[in-house]
Amino acid sequence: MGASKASGAADITVASIRSLVSKDRLEKFDPSMFKLVLVDEAHHIVAPQYRKVLEYFGLTEASDQAPALVGVSATFFRFDGLKLGSAIDHIVYHKDYIDMIGDNWLADAVFTTVKTNVDLSRLAKDSSGDFATKALSEAVNTATVNDVTVRSWITNAHDRQSTLVFCVDTEHVRQLTDTFRENGIDARYITASTARQTRNEVLDAFKKGEFPVLLNCGLFTEGTDIPNVDCIVLARPTRSKSLLIQMIGRGLRLYPGKKNCHVIDMVSNLNTGIMSTPTLFGLDPNEVLDKQSVQDVQNRKETGGFGSHIHGAGDIPLSGDGVDVIFTTYDSxxxxxxxxxxxxxxxxxxxxxxxxxxxxxxxxxxxxxxxxxxxxxxxxxxxxxxxxxxxxxxxxxxxxxxxxxxxxxxxxxxxxxxxxxxxxxxxxxxxxxxxxxxxxxxxxxxxxxxxxxxxxxxxxxxxxxxxxxxxxxxxxxxxxxxGTKSRFQIEQKKRKKEAKIRKEFEKQMSQGNIKVGSLSQQNL
Structure with missing residues (x-):
């Protein structure tokens, strides 16, 4: 849109934030002539460039003379925890993506996590707190990790029609694409440096289902509509929850014949602040998901996992009817x-x-x-x-x-x-x-x-x-x-009481078999 110039006098003006604040373009617009300022991807609204525009239109404080301000976002939170309330007064409508899946506004999803144990603990961070791109690429763009990624796709999603893969940078895109091709898979890629005509041709072919795997870096996180995508591969570790949701969201659009979207999360070392699909649902990052649906993961969250397991010393496994329950005790x-x-x-x-x-x-x-x-x-x-x-x-x-x-x-x-x-x-x-x-x-x-x-x-x-x-x-x-010691003492008392009850129960059971039947039959 670089060749298009807004006059400032249109009934509706659509602008990117970068264009709006560059040079003297903002001065074209008379704030008194506007009734509404509508901000898409409004989780960015407290960033400096947005604040500059809000201030120009008199929207930094409540005023009857200023236009109405409406923000829209699918990820209404920021990585740095800054409150959007400094710009937005209140939420007038909210629909969680999990609710939207349940109400059939979005396609269902199944999740698989694959742990690669790549150590990201010493990687530099960028200004937003996420991993620095160059350092992250050097850590994950290796022959071993790329091979694991492709094999994970072959094992879990080879029957999927349209897979979108998120990579770290251009070099990661190229090398991972080569790994797919070496395994006989028609994979193609698009990056920001791809010529526009070529980019459009590749994207159109992918939407038509002419090849199964499309790789990219940084192009399809916000506002992209490729509804035929039925598999997402997260080959790009991130510390940002909003970015994680945006990547997964590319596969949740409804599409004829699409039952669900399979999300394959290539999880690295979990002790570095990385966001993964388990943490997205409030689970411990060490939880492993194996083709679990959204409802499965929600149930897992509400019940504290598929079993009850508190880590510690002295695990005592008890099995029965195919269910493993693990009680953990601490000696001190x-x-x-x-x-x-x-x-x-x-x-x-x-x-x-x-x-x-x-x-x-x-x-x-x-x-x-x-x-x-x-x-x-x-x-x-x-x-x-x-x-x-x-x-x-x-x-x-x-x-x-x-x-x-x-x-x-x-x-x-x-x-x-x-x-x-x-x-x-x-x-x-x-x-x-x-x-x-x-x-x-x-x-x-x-x-x-x-x-x-x-x-x-x-x-x-x-x-x-x-x-x-x-x-x-x-x-x-x-x-x-x-207060952890007090909590431990309370738990110790409960444990002793439970042990006493169990001992009494075992005593009763050891006294003989329990017979069921009429008195006359037992007397015989």
Whole structure:
């Protein structure tokens, strides 16, 4: 549209944000002549360029003289957790994509995760907090990973008619396309550098079903309509939930004869804040999906997984009728406090040392105070609430006092709450204290830490610096401070009661077979 120029006098003007703010184009438009400003992909609306346009049209504050502002988005949240409420007053209509699938507005989906264990922990991040493109490409664009990707598609989706593959960059697109072709699959690609005529020809051929696999990088995430797509391959790891949803969304358009879309997620190392289809549904990132439907995944979330498994020491498997139930016991409070698996989910979202102190409750602490993420009963603005408590010095014997919890933000899902909390923490806490990758966390636990832990009598044997790193000890101290020991003691009482009931039941069962029938038959 570069050759087209808006006059500023049309009844309706459609503009891209970059064109609108370039040079003196914005000055063509008289704000008093406009009744409505409609923003598509409105999750970008708090970005600087958008704010410039809103300010020009008098939309930074409520005013009867300004035009109405309406925002539309399929992913109404931001990776950095910044609240869209600074631009949008309230949501007048919302339809979750899961509800839209249930109501047949969108096609159903089935999900498969494939773990490649690519280590992304040291990769640089870009300004938005996602992985830097060049570093990410070097990590995932290898012969081994590309081969696994193609073999995963052959195994799970070779019968699909139209597969759209999301790659990292142009070089990744080319090499992964070559791998598909080496395996006898007619795969083609489009990138931003592809000539427009060629791009249109390839896309038209793909829409007509003339070849099964189309690869791209960064072209088809927002606003692209290719309804025949019945398989999505996520070969591009991301830390952005909105990007993940946008990629999956390319396969959810309705199309004649299309039953569902198969999403194959090439999941890398899960301890680096990566978003994956399990985390998208609120599951632990280590959950493995094998052709699960949206309803299957929702049921899995609501029931806490296909089984009941809390990681720890002393797993006792009990099997029967094809159902495996695993009870986990901890020999001591030390085992519970040291169990780092329970923190893995939140640390796959955040780079900071959040610890889970209870079900749906997480804490991040430093010397200045602490933050809490917890799930509340309140539905307005979302059930997840982020609170900040500030530690103040007191004149009384050098002690300290704490402020009341101040609500920082609310969010509909844990991931959004974490990103909002992290944005706040970056400016209020010392990064060296809260960042999980700091070197001090790998050093042996300090003498003060060891002495304090031993004073709490959390283990029969004495704890030494050989048992814990300084970071592990710091996490344990946070858990102790925020009630994990009390929760453990309550669970211990429940476990003893359950053991007593089970023992009594086994005693009754061992006293003889139970007979069923009339009294006369038993007397015979």
């Amino acid at each position: 409070i030390f085992d519970l406090l040291r169990d780092e698996v329970v923190d893995r989910h939140i640390r796959s979202i955040s780079r900071y040392a959040w610890v889970r102190v209870d079900v749906d409750r997480y804490v991040l602490a430093d010397k200045s105070g602490w933050m809490t993420i917890r799930k509340s009963d309140r539905k307005a603005d979302g059930p997840w609430v982020v609170e900040h408590v500030l530690k103040l010095q007191s004149d009384i014997k050098g002690g300290s006092v704490h402020t009341r919890p101040r609500v920082v933000t609310r969010a509909p899902e844990l991931e959004q709450a974490v990103h909002g909390a992290d944005t706040f923490a970056r400016t209020h806490f010392k990064i060296v204290t809260i960042k999980t990758s700091e070197k001090w966390r790998q050093a042996p636990a300090t003498e003060n830490q060891i002495n304090f832990l031993n004073s709490r009598k959390i283990r029969e044997n004495t704890i030494t610096s050989r048992d814990l790193t300084r970071g592990q000890a710091a996490d344990m101290l946070t858990k102790l401070r925020f």
